[in-house]
Amino acid sequence: MLRSPTTSEYEVIERFYRAKDVMFGGHDYRITVGVSTCSMAKGAHLVLKKVEEEVARRGINARVVRVGCNGMCFSENMVEIIDHEGSWAVYAYVTPERVSRMLDGYFSGSSRGVFAFRVKGGSLMDEERVPYIYEIPFYGKQVRRVLRFMGIVNPLSIEEYEALGGYSGLKRALRLTPDEVIDIVIRSKLRGRGGAGFPTGLKWKLVREAKGDVKYLICNADEGDPGAFMNRLTAEGNPHIIIEGMIIAAYAVGASKGFVFVRAEKPLMADMLARAIEQARDKGYLGREILRRDFDFDIEVILSAGAFVCGEETAMIAAIEGAATARGGRCSPTPRPPYPAEKGLFYKPTLVNNVETYAQVAYLFQAGLEDFISVGTENSKGTKVFCLAGSIRYTGAVEVPIGITLRELIFEIGGGVPKGRRFKAVQIGGPSGGCLPKAYIDYPLDYEQLKSLGAIMGSGGIIVIDDKSCIVDVARYFLKFTVTESCGQCTPCRIGLRHMLEIMNRITEGKGTEEDLIRLERLGNVIAKTSLCGLGKTAPNPVLTTLRYFREEYEEHVKQRKCRAGKCMKLRAR
Amino acid sequence: MLSEDEVKEIIASFGGDRRYVMRILQEIQRRVGYLPKENLKMVAELLDVPLAKVYGVATFFHQFRLRPHGRHIVQFCFGTACYVKGNDKLWEWLRRKLGLKPGEDTTADLRFTLQKVRCFGCCSMAPVIKVDGDIYGNMTKEKLEEVLRRYA
Ligand SMILES: Cc1cc2nc3c(=O)[nH]c(=O)nc-3n(C[C@H](O)[C@H](O)[C@H](O)COP(=O)(O)O)c2cc1C
Numbered sequence: 001m002l003r004s005p006t007t008s009e010y011e012v013i014e015r016f017y018r019a020k021d022v023m024f025g026g027h028d029y030r031i032t033v034g035v036s037t038c039s040m041a042k043g044a045h046l047v048l049k050k051v052e053e054e055v056a057r058r059g060i061n062a063r064v065v066r067v068g069c070n071g072m073c074f075s076e077n078m079v080e081i082i083d084h085e086g087s088w089a090v091y092a093y094v095t096p097e098r099v100s101r102m103l104d105g106y107f108s109g110s111s112r113g114v115f116a117f118r119v120k121g122g123s124l125m126d127e128e129r130v131p132y133i134y135e136i137p138f139y140g141k142q143v144r145r146v147l148r149f150m151g152i153v154n155p156l157s158i159e160e161y162e163a164l165g166g167y168s169g170l171k172r173a174l175r176l177t178p179d180e181v182i183d184i185v186i187r188s189k190l191r192g193r194g195g196a197g198f199p200t201g202l203k204w205k206l207v208r209e210a211k212g213d214v215k216y217l218i219c220n221a222d223e224g225d226p227g228a229f230m231n232r233l234t235a236e237g238n239p240h241i242i243i244e245g246m247i248i249a250a251y252a253v254g255a256s257k258g259f260v261f262v263r264a265e266k267p268l269m270a271d272m273l274a275r276a277i278e279q280a281r282d283k284g285y286l287g288r289e290i291l292r293r294d295f296d297f298d299i300e301v302i303l304s305a306g307a308f309v310c311g312e313e314t315a316m317i318a319a320i321e322g323a324a325t326a327r328g329g330r331c332s333p334t335p336r337p338p339y340p341a342e343k344g345l346f347y348k349p350t351l352v353n354n355v356e357t358y359a360q361v362a363y364l365f366q367a368g369l370e371d372f373i374s375v376g377t378e379n380s381k382g383t384k385v386f387c388l389a390g391s392i393r394y395t396g397a398v399e400v401p402i403g404i405t406l407r408e409l410i411f412e413i414g415g416g417v418p419k420g421r422r423f424k425a426v427q428i429g430g431p432s433g434g435c436l437p438k439a440y441i442d443y444p445l446d447y448e449q450l451k452s453l454g455a456i457m458g459s460g461g462i463i464v465i466d467d468k469s470c471i472v473d474v475a476r477y478f479l480k481f482t483v484t485e486s487c488g489q490c491t492p493c494r495i496g497l498r499h500m501l502e503i504m505n506r507i508t509e510g511k512g513t514e515e516d517l518i519r520l521e522r523l524g525n526v527i528a529k530t531s532l533c534g535l536g537k538t539a540p541n542p543v544l545t546t547l548r549y550f551r552e553e554y555e556e557h558v559k560q561r562k563c564r565a566g567k568c569m570k571l572r573a574r
Numbered sequence: 575m576l577s578e579d580e581v582k583e584i585i586a587s588f589g590g591d592r593r594y595v596m597r598i599l600q601e602i603q604r605r606v607g608y609l610p611k612e613n614l615k616m617v618a619e620l621l622d623v624p625l626a627k628v629y630g631v632a633t634f635f636h637q638f639r640l641r642p643h644g645r646h647i648v649q650f651c652f653g654t655a656c657y658v659k660g661n662d663k664l665w666e667w668l669r670r671k672l673g674l675k676p677g678e679d680t681t682a683d684l685r686f687t688l689q690k691v692r693c694f695g696c697c698s699m700a701p702v703i704k705v706d707g708d709i710y711g712n713m714t715k716e717k718l719e720e721v722l723r724r725y726a
Contacts, residue, residue: 038696041711073698226653229695264600264637265691305596305635306692322593331596331634387697389655395698427654461697463654477657487634 009139012148012164013088019163020084029062030082031055034151036069036236037268038229039076043096047077050096054103068237070151071397072138078151081106138394141408143375143383145367146359147399150237155272158279161240167285169365173248174291181252181365182208188364188372189381194220194311194354195432195458196534197380197447200361203351206341207253210349217255217351218320218344219246219358221262221269222304222311225430226481227461230385230397231355235262235269239276243299245358247285248365250297253351258299261316263306274301308431308485309333312533313352315487317345332487333533354459356385375401377446384445388414390463391421406441410464421466425550429458431478431485432538434545435471454545456538470567471550472557476504478542482535493536496527500543508568512558521547575610576602585620592621595631599638608639636692643687644680646725649704653693661701664713665690686722 016023024030033048052064062081072078075092079102082088091102144150154160161167173181186201207215219242223231235242246258260277262270277299280286288296302320309315312333317340319331344350360382364372373381385399386409393415400409406426410416417423425435434455443449447457465474479501488494500523506512524540524547531537547554556562557571566573576584584601588594595617602613609632618625632638650656650665669688672681680687696702699711703718710721 037694037709038699038711041696041699041702041709223695224692226657226693227655227697229693229697232695265693266695303597303600305600305637307635308692319596322591322595322597389697389700390658430654461654463658463697465658469658474658477654 008143008148012152013086015164016152017086019160022159022163023082024084025063027061027063028083029060030065031062032065032067032080032082032151034069034076034078034237035066036233037266038073038233039069039078042076044077046096047079047094047099050099051079051103054099058103058107060103060107065154066156067152068150068155069233069397070237071147071233071399072394073396074394080151138396138398138413141400141404141413142398143401144399145363145383146234146241146356146385147237147397148363149241150234153238155237155239156275158240158276158283161238162283165366166240166362167244167283169362170244170247170285171291173251173365174293174295178208178252178254181248184369185252185361185364188369189376189379190357190360190364190372191380191447192354193356193360193384193460195429195456197457200353200357203341203353204249204253206339207255207349207351210342212349214257214346215253215255215349215351216345217246217250217253217258218313218316218340218353219258219260219299219355220311220313220316220352221260221273221355222316223263223266223355223459224306224308224311224485225432225459225461227387227389227427227430227463228459229387230460232266232269233397234355234359234385236272239272240280241359241362242273242355243276243280243285245361246299247280247290247297248361249351249353249358251290251295253349255351256296256298258297259320259345260299260301261304261310261320262301264303265306270301270303277301307331307487308481309487309533309535312535313340313344314533316352317350320345332489333535335532356460377403377444379448380446384457384460386460386462388462388464390427391417391423391466391469392464393418402446403444405444406436406462409445409462410441414464417464417466421468423464424467424469425465425471425474425546427463427465427474427542428461429456429541430461431481432456432534432541433458433461434541435465435474435549436545437549439549454541454548456541468565468567470508470563470565471546471553472504472508472563473565473567475542475546476501476508479504479539482539486535486539490530490532490536492527492530493532493539496523496531497536497539499523500527500540504543507554507557508563508571510557510561510568510570514555514558516558517547517551517554576606576613576616578616580605581613581616582620585617590621592623595621595623595628596635599628599632603638608642611640641680644684646685646706647687647689647704648722649689649691651692651694651696651700651702651704652690653695653697653700655697655700656693656702659700661703661713664701664703664715664718667715668718685726 035044055062077094079091079094182204190200191197310319315331315333340350376382380402383399387397389395427435483497483501486493503516524544563571614628618628701713702711
């Protein structure tokens with residue numbers, strides 16, 4: 001079953017063809033291969049090489065382009081062949097060995113040799129026609145804004161991004177005063193996409209109004225949540241949308257220097273951002289007198305050596321400052337207030353926002369306020385990118401309106417759990433988030449709703465857990481994570497979490513008691529209340545939510561010495 | 575191990591600024607492959623900061639290692655998706671197969687060093703491993719054996 005593209009999806013296609021000269025560069029065809037860190041695990045770089053070789057060997061007049069990923073991780077590797085007439089063929093599951101057959105099929109005018117894109121209910125292809133990518137049901141509930149040029153634009157070409165409408169948001173913003181820009185962000189009801197969901201416009205206003213001769217701006221690209229990869233994907237597939245958002249923000253708050261804080265574990269992401277920054281500088285979007293305005297701003301990429309707590313804004317600031325000397329060797333969080341907006345990097349007013357927040361800002365100014373607020377809930381407008389992984393049929397990154405239900409996300413877009421497995425729980429928000437059972441999957445996904453259920457939106461990582469996983473063991477996994485990641489400076493987090501982990505270990509080893517469950521709850525609540533930073537405040541969430549929603553499974557462990565998933569080896573399975 | 579001159583040169587490239595300990599250590603590790611104790615001492619002395627603080631940085635971040643490693647680095651992703659898809663079992667299995675004792679991460683013949691990594695963000699390919707920078711997804715015991723054979 002094919003769906004019809006929406007107006008905004010047609011608009012992307014239209015933009016593409018309006019930018020024909022740039023996109024085709026005088027060739028008859030444009031052939032794109034999606035290459036990012038994850039698709040390279042499936043040999044995307046080898047597919048790219050093979051396509052280049054075959055195109056040259058056959059003398060096809062095509063421009064072969066490396067693009068980012070469109071988020072359909074489950075169907076990698078993806079190759080698209082586009083012609084001037086609007087035929088846009090999408091090939092899935094391409095391996096280097098299949099490249100030759102794919103090209104044979106395409107250029108002999110038949111769809112044979114096309115690797116059928118299977119969705120529920122069989123093949124999506126009829127014999128004659130290769131579908132538009134937007135006709136694929138995976139796109140059904142999506143509203144793609146941050147991701148709209150992903151898999152289409154060449155991330156290493158600022159010209160392509162510009163031709164599709166990139167940097168028009170910056171130009172529009174620079175025609176307004178900084179206060180007008182901030183007013184639009186406030187009215188957009190955009191909230192931070194890095195976890196806590198603080199209203200972005202309000203944060204900008206605080207930084208703008210803070211006193212300081214110099215102001216800084218930081219893009220939080222640490223993305224330490226296991227299970228979240230939307231920031232990496234965006235940076236690898238369309239880094240310019242992030243840079244554009246950062247420049248708009250710098251103009252609004254009056255920052256002269258910006259930093260992108262990226263993990264050394266994600267080298268391609270760092271590299272793409274660094275190259276995009278260079279290109280933007282060459283075009284005059286960065287540097288002195290940007291677009292001939294009285295506005296100087298430049299950006300530097302900082303590679304983090306990797307520590308989860310450094311995603312927390314004050315710890316990140318310490319790491320950028322090189323806190324080794326200032327704060328005793330480690331980059332630990334500091335108490336807030338003062339907030340970075342007042343005293344941040346080098347004690348100057350500093351704006352910290354997440355990668356996706358900046359990208360949303362770029363979209364806001366490209367598309368306008370009306371368009372931006374057309375989706376979302378009363379308190380938070382727009383879209384959010386979620387990553388679907390774990391026990392789910394269609395893994396990938398999807399962008400949906402805030403307020404969508406988990407059922408729509410997991411079952412309609414993600415295709416539900418694989419055959420033979422049963423849905424047990426969904427984990428949202430990583431080590432700071434919670435596990436929700438099936439009973440809650442029809443609740444709208446927004447910041448308040450999730451909080452009231454004990455979970456958090458977090459960065460948007462969604463891991464589906466099936467009946468083969470033990471919920472106690474999953475909670476223990478997250479606790480182990482936060483215990484090792486605790487910076488150790490405050491006692492509740494350093495000692496309290498360790499103590500909780502000891503109890504969890506006991507339970508999974510079959511030595512737990514009923515009092516242990518009560519102890520866990522008590523400890524968890526104390527740690528949540530008394531820890532210094534968000535790491536400790538939220539670290540008990542995975543245990544507390546599973547105790548709340550899956551108490552039965554805990555009780556089986558301690559009373560009957562039984563683990564129904566058969567994961568806790570020392571316990572019996574039935 | 576780097577000579578004192580080399581360490582000096584690295585420190586100078588960061589303007590001799592003692593704020594940049596993390597980045598100075600990153601550069602040393604990039605060149606040597608790990609952080610030799612002598613080099614940590616040199617950094618402390620040359621920057622005039624206590625060794626304990628330099629050591630603090632070196633042990634705080636996951637990227638740094640204080641011992642030499644084998645010819646090939648095998649990294650196992652321990653992100654949530656990889657965990658629920660059984661990368662912990664693969665990890666234990668490989669450690670046993672390579673005869674690694676608790677606390678050891680490198681094989682006696684210096685062929686492999688095994689590391690746990692937080693999350694590569696390739697969750698859709700879980701379970702994932704990385705060998706010397708090459709990512710491999712959807713791992714099984716059989717695939718793991720097959721992949722490791724390529725690294726002599
Ligand atoms: C332990 C911890 C880890 C965090 N990790 C991240 C991260 O990886 N990326 C991120 O954007 N924010 C992270 N945050 C939230 C940041 O402190 C900060 O709120 C955010 O970057 C602000 O940006 P936003 O308003 O655009 O969301 C983390 C917070 C805590 C307590």
